[in-house]
Amino acid sequence: MTSQLPVDATTDDPDVLAAYRTDRAAFCPSGTPRALVRARSLDDVVETLRWANENNVPVVPQGARxxxxxxxNALDGCVLLNVEKLDQILEIDVEEQIAVVQPGVINGTLAAAVAEKGLYYPPDPGSxxxxxxxxxVATxxxxMCCLKYGVTGDFVRALQVVLADGRVMRTGRRTAKGVAGYDLTRLFVGSEGTLGVVTEVTVALxxxxxxxxxxxxxxxxxxxACRAVADHLGAGFRPAALELMxxxxxxxxxxxxxxxxxxxxxxxxxxxxxxxxxxxEELAAFEGSARRCSATEVIVSDDPAEADLLMQGRRLVGLALEQYPASLVDDICVPRRNLAVLVDGIERIAEEHGVTIATCGHxxxxxxxxxxxxxxxxxxxAQRAFDEIMRLGLKLGGTITGEHGVGFLKRAWLARELDETALWSHHQIKQALDPRGILNPGRVINSTATGRGENDQRSF
Known part of the structure; x- marks a missing residue:
């Protein structure tokens, strides 16, 4: 049956499928896919989704994983639709300060390309x-620069999206302003491949x-350290980054x-x-805040190369934690006024459950x-500690995920964060855009709009 998928882009080689089964999340189940499509064109994506929708076969969209x-992560019998080969920067418009790219373009590659033209793409995840x-876009x-510049969604102007049945839709516009119709671009940003597959992105620079x-x-x-954060930002300063380890x-x-x-x-x-x-001047103000909040030492550098080395050290955290046998990475975000309460609570949770918790973040x-x-x-x-951290984050008025997404790992907690009407709305949107439920099923939301138990692992 898979012979009807794009011939030059499809493989069912078991070794290749095994290599593409998972992302980097620990303790999330993965199944055995029936095929992998490494899309090289819009037509490959369209053909794959059209076939999958007609045959009621689940599709798991993937990028760099x-x-x-x-x-x-793969589901049993699914088609993995990987778009990492769609990796072209299609346009950099210096006058309008926008870029049009395919979804497989690496963040750092885009940043470097626009920098050569005197422009800047601010979203900069640690990865x-x-x-x-x-x-x-999916998450x-x-x-690290969100504090001053905002997240990915703040820079996405327009998208090209392939819907579950293979139809192609464009959302948004190239202009800086535009409010004609519903904001469908924002709907797809953060939808984690459950509503459509993004094949082109227009970003502001x-x-x-x-x-x-x-x-x-x-x-x-x-x-x-958290008190210093509140002191510095409370004085009206907005540094490009403010990172804690x-x-x-x-x-x-x-x-x-x-x-x-x-x-x-x-x-x-x-x-x-x-x-x-x-x-x-900004860094002198930061030093003042830090010393008022019991800093033992403050070093202010006037060398950009030293600044780069400091941030490179912070960017090594993800790789450094891979040295440990296993890890569960949380991603909670709370109001800044509750940051100190959060980190104290995390230390208590680590002690109560007898595990090590390494905390860093924005x-x-x-x-x-x-x-x-x-x-x-x-x-x-470890799982109990992970759950306790999410419970604490919600108690402090926060969210279960600031930027990593819900995926499978946190989907049972989404019903705790959203009210019943909001969760019902999620289901209605999913039903409207993917009525057969083939796109990344079992991710983000559970099968019922009222479930509250964190052990509820039913698929959508």
Missing amino acids: TGLSGGA KDISSIGGN NAGG RSAAARPLAAVAFFDTMSD DAATIEAVGRMRDLGFPPGVGAVLIAQSDAGTRAP AGDGNMHPAVLFDLAQADA
Whole structure:
């Protein structure tokens, strides 16, 4: 039956299928796919979805598979529709400050290409050198510069999307403004491949910012560092990045690269400013906030190369945590006023469940990534700790995911965050755009609009 899929793009080789079965999320199930389509054209995507819809075969859209929520994992009998080969930058319009790209373009590749023309693409997830624009759109990815510039969705102007039945739709527009009709672009951004497959993205760009400078502050406790975040932002400053790492994270990264941090540090807060001639003033203000909040030491650099090295150290966190036998990476975001309460609670949860939790994240956004680190004998305790962190985040007025997406890993928790009417709306939108339920089934939402149990693992 799969012979009707795009011939030159399709394989059912077991070894190849095994290599594409999962993303980077731990402890998310993956099934055995029937075929992999590595799309090289819009027609490949259209033909695949048309065939799958007619034959009621589930389709799991994939990009670079760098996700951390199991949203790209295979299902038994599914077709994996991978768009990483759709990797062309189609246009960079300097005058209009936009770029048109295919979904397989790597974030860092786009950033470098527009930089050559004096432009800047701000969204910069920690995985920017390996994650694709399509994946960034699918999860509405954020990153380290979100505090000042915003997330992926703030830069997406228009999309080309293939619907479940193979029809092609364009949403949005190239112009800076436009409110004709419903905002369908925003609907697809963050939908994690459950409503359609994105095949083209038009993004807004900015004029190139000055090469950033940075400062780093050391603290005995995470809560002191969180107080410094509130102090600095409360004074009206908006640095390009404000990143936080706890002792366990510093230790993990230190095994890969000597960061030159003092021994015994409980927390590190890194501020980055790209304000050009005003950068020294911004960083001096950051130093003042840090010292008022019990920083043990503050180092302000006037060397952009040193600033780059500091941020590279922060970007190594994901790779550094892969040294551990297993991990569950949380992605909660809380109001900044509750950040200190959150990190204190995470430390308590780690102690209660006897696991190590390495916490880092985008402190300026209140978006933390606590990673439960454990060996397989601690799997049950690790899962309980993971759930407790999400429960705490919701209790503090936050969300279960700031940028990684719901996927499979957190779908049972979505019903706890959304009210019943909101969850009903999700189901109605899904039904309207994918009535046969073939697109990434079992991801994001469960089968009932009123389920509240975190162990409810029914598919949509």
